[in-house]
Amino acid sequence: MSTKTLSPDVERVEALAHTHVMDCYQCGKCSAGCPVADRMDVIPSGLMRMVQIGEVRQAAGTMSVWQCLSCQTCSTRCPKSVHVAEVIDALKQIAFEKKLIHPKLRRVAIFQKTFIDTVRRNGRLNEIELTGFFKLSGFFNDFSIPKLMADGQLAVPMILRNKLHFKPGSPVKDKAVVRRIFEKCFKETKKKTT
Amino acid sequence: MINIGYYPGCALHGSSNDYEQSVRNCLAKLEVSLKEIDDWICCGASGAHMINKKLGTALPLRNLAIAERDGVAELLAPCPLCSMELLKAKQKITADELLRREMSEIVELPLAGSCDVLNLVQIFQKVGFDNIIENATVKLEGFKPACYYGCLMVRPPRVVQFDDPEHPNSMETLLAGLGAEPVHWNYQTECCGAGLTLADGATVERLVGKILKNAKEHGATCMVAACPMCIVNLDMKQSAAEKRLGESLHLPVYSLSDLVGLALGLSKKELAINKHFVEA
Numbered sequence: 001m002s003t004k005t006l007s008p009d010v011e012r013v014e015a016l017a018h019t020h021v022m023d024c025y026q027c028g029k030c031s032a033g034c035p036v037a038d039r040m041d042v043i044p045s046g047l048m049r050m051v052q053i054g055e056v057r058q059a060a061g062t063m064s065v066w067q068c069l070s071c072q073t074c075s076t077r078c079p080k081s082v083h084v085a086e087v088i089d090a091l092k093q094i095a096f097e098k099k100l101i102h103p104k105l106r107r108v109a110i111f112q113k114t115f116i117d118t119v120r121r122n123g124r125l126n127e128i129e130l131t132g133f134f135k136l137s138g139f140f141n142d143f144s145i146p147k148l149m150a151d152g153q154l155a156v157p158m159i160l161r162n163k164l165h166f167k168p169g170s171p172v173k174d175k176a177v178v179r180r181i182f183e184k185c186f187k188e189t190k191k192k193t194t
Numbered sequence: 195m196i197n198i199g200y201y202p203g204c205a206l207h208g209s210s211n212d213y214e215q216s217v218r219n220c221l222a223k224l225e226v227s228l229k230e231i232d233d234w235i236c237c238g239a240s241g242a243h244m245i246n247k248k249l250g251t252a253l254p255l256r257n258l259a260i261a262e263r264d265g266v267a268e269l270l271a272p273c274p275l276c277s278m279e280l281l282k283a284k285q286k287i288t289a290d291e292l293l294r295r296e297m298s299e300i301v302e303l304p305l306a307g308s309c310d311v312l313n314l315v316q317i318f319q320k321v322g323f324d325n326i327i328e329n330a331t332v333k334l335e336g337f338k339p340a341c342y343y344g345c346l347m348v349r350p351p352r353v354v355q356f357d358d359p360e361h362p363n364s365m366e367t368l369l370a371g372l373g374a375e376p377v378h379w380n381y382q383t384e385c386c387g388a389g390l391t392l393a394d395g396a397t398v399e400r401l402v403g404k405i406l407k408n409a410k411e412h413g414a415t416c417m418v419a420a421c422p423m424c425i426v427n428l429d430m431k432q433s434a435a436e437k438r439l440g441e442s443l444h445l446p447v448y449s450l451s452d453l454v455g456l457a458l459g460l461s462k463k464e465l466a467i468n469k470h471f472v473e474a
Contacts, residue, residue, distance in 0.1 A: 016247050018286075035385045035401060067397070070240060071385035072349035076359050085350070092244035111393035112241040119236040119253075125204035134392060150395055154430060161469045163209040170207060173233050177302055181256060184300045185249040 009056035009094075016090035019083040024048045030074035030084045040064040044074050044084055051087060060095040064088075066105035107138050107147070120182045123172030128164065196320065199266030199309070200228035201257055203276040203422075204236050210273075210422035212466035213449050217272050217314065219464050220455035224321050224329070228270065231261050237279040240389040251293075252300045254283040258311075259303035268310045270317050272451075274354075274421045275388070278346040280311045282353045313347055313356065314420040314450055315364050323368050330457040333373035337453065339418040340379050340409035340445075341365035342428070347421060348383055359383065365418060365450055372457040379412035381405045386427040395434070402427050403435035406443045416474070420450040429471045446474035 006014065006022075014021055024045070031043035041063045042050065050059040059065070065088055074084035092109075095101045101109045114134045118126050139148045158164045172178065206214035221228060234257050243250030258280060261269050271277035287294035288307045298305040318326060343362050351359040360383065366376040384405055387398030406428065409417060419425050429447040436443055447470060455465045467474050 036397065039397075069345075069385050069387060069390060069397075070244070071345040071388070073345070073383075073385070076349045076351060081352075083350075089244045089247070093247060096245055108390065108393045111390075112244060115239070115241040115389075116245055116249075119238070119241075123235045125208060125236055125239070127204075127208045131392065151392065157471065158209065161212070161471075163211065163469070165208060172235055177256075178235055180302070181252050181300055182249065185246050185252055 007054045007056075010051060010054055012094070013051055013056055013087060013090045016093060017083050017086035019081075019086060021048065021051050021082065021087060023080040024052065024078075024082050024084075025080060027079060029077050029079060033073045033077050035071060035073065036067045036069060040067050044068075044088070047088065047091065048082070048084060051091075056091070056094065057098065057100060060091040060098065061100040061102055062091075063102045063105050065091045065095060066102060066108040068092075106141050110134065110137050110141060120179065121175075123175050123178040196224075196226045198226060198228060198312075198317065198320075199261050199264075199269040200230045201234055201237075201261070201269050201271045201276060201280070201311075202230065203271060203273040204239070205273055205275075205422040205426075210426060212469040213272065213422050213425060213451075215464075215466040216449050216451040216455060219460055220451035220458065221317065223455065223458045223460060224326065226317065226321060229266070231257065231266060231269070232264060234260060237276045239275050239279070243279070248300075250279070251283045251286055252297060254279045255287065255297050255305060256301040256303070258284055258307070258309050259298070259301050259305050261309045262306055263303055266309055268312055268320075270312050270314070272314045272420070273423070274313055274344065274346040275423060277311050277313045278349075278354055284309070284311070285353055313354075315347070315368075316356065318368060318450070318454065319364070323371055326368065326454060326458075327371040330372050331459040332457050334369065334453060334457050335373055336415075337369070337374035338413055338415040339369060339374055339376050339448070339453065340412065340414035340416075341369065341376050341382060342386075342405065342409075342417055342419045342424055343383050344419065344421050344424040345383065345385050345388065365420070368450075369418065369453060372454065374453065376418075377409070377412045377414045379409050379414065381408045386424050388423045388427070391423075391427060391431065395431075398427055399431055399434045399438050402431045403439045406432065406435060406445055407439060407441075409445060410443050414445060417445050417447045418450055418453055419447065425449055432472050444472065446470065446472050448474065 031045045238253035348359045387401045
């Protein structure tokens with residue numbers, strides 16, 4: 001266990017991820033098993049090193065954090081039981097809070113944000129609402145027509161299979177409690193970051 | 195008769211309604227009675243834990259609290275994303291009394307952390323593989339499935355504590371007992387891209403192609419999974435993955451409940467297999 005004091009940014013990562021980042025000894029096993037490491041600008045063990053030396057904001061600003069699939073292979077294989085995937089989750093949260101999201105992969109962040117917003121409004125996921133809002137905000141992010149049209153060919157076969165529901169079958173009755181849960185969780189975070 | 199609480203999760207009430215129909219009819223045949231928990235909410239899935247850690251813990255806990263309030267001792271969550279999030283949140287409050295109290299305040303219900311969470315394979319284990327095999331009326335002859343566990347059914351092992359995280363074999367054991375010939379292959383637990391289908395389709399297609407191709411090379415004639423995300427990606431994205439690979443694969447994608455249901459004498463229609471994209 002390290003006795004040195006960590007910078008506030010590193011402490012925040014440790015608190016969010018419930019893990020000791022200094023335990024990582026750079027063996028690279030997390031990167032070796034990562035299914036998307038070949039596409040990352042900084043591989044998972046590299047992100048771990050950046051956090052160790054205090055470059056938390058730079059790590060949160062990488063493309064890698066949005067390429068991460070949260071598949072948990074890195075955490076599972078870490079010989080030092082560092083929760084690598086949770087460290088990357090923490091970096092994503094910091095990227096949201098400090099507006100550090102890498103512009104090239106902003107779409108992925110927009111998707112997750114849109115997802116959570118539909119849950120805030122409805123208590124459950126509404127797939128049509130998610131798709132609609134995501135397509136629109138994604139389009140206003142990069143004005144890509146191919147991305148706007150992507151998966152369009154799936155709409156008709158999905159409707160034929162009764163897989164698209166314009167009205168969700170069983171709406172949540174107590175939507176107010178969902179909103180209160182959201183408010184309480186986000187208020188808490190604001191207090192901590194300011 | 196086994197009575198069990200049921201948390202469908204958003205996917206099963208949305209575009210994975212075929213998976214839900216299959217799970218429900220298959221379990222009814224095994225005399226498992228599902229009681230859907232009252233007014234459940236989304237577990238936060240892929241989004242909450244990366245946007246706001248606290249929310250990622252509170253959303254699943256609201257559901258556990260509802261289940262506990264209604265006297266549910268065991269809860270089936272057929273989506274591993276849900277079951278892992280429920281278990282992770284439960285583990286956090288069991289280890290941290292202060293957090294338990296705080297979370298109880300946030301979700302506005304008492305929280306004991308007493309309710310157990312089961313995935314689909316675990317409910318079959320509860321019924322008993324031997325029991326299922328004894329009650330089977332149709333031998334699954336000619337089926338050579340590649341059993342695909344994906345990520346969150348087996349990972350992280352400190353949370354889910356289910357099967358072997360690298361070389362699981364529970365689905366293989368059950369299906370072999372029912373007369374199928376599961377194949378040995380390499381990507382049982384490799385990620386399919388999960389919830390990134392819409393946000394990053396290219397990555398999902400690449401991963402799905404890699405998984406299916408490996409299954410095919412090892413002699414599989416179909417895929418079996420117990421996760422709505424895996425099923426959707428392998429099935430709905432298969433033609434796009436084939437285009438990317440430049441070869442035809444044609445591997446029908448079944449849920450585990452589909453194959454168990456077929457062995458128990460249910461029809462393809464009863465199991466909603468006719469709703470799949472790759473024709474079975």
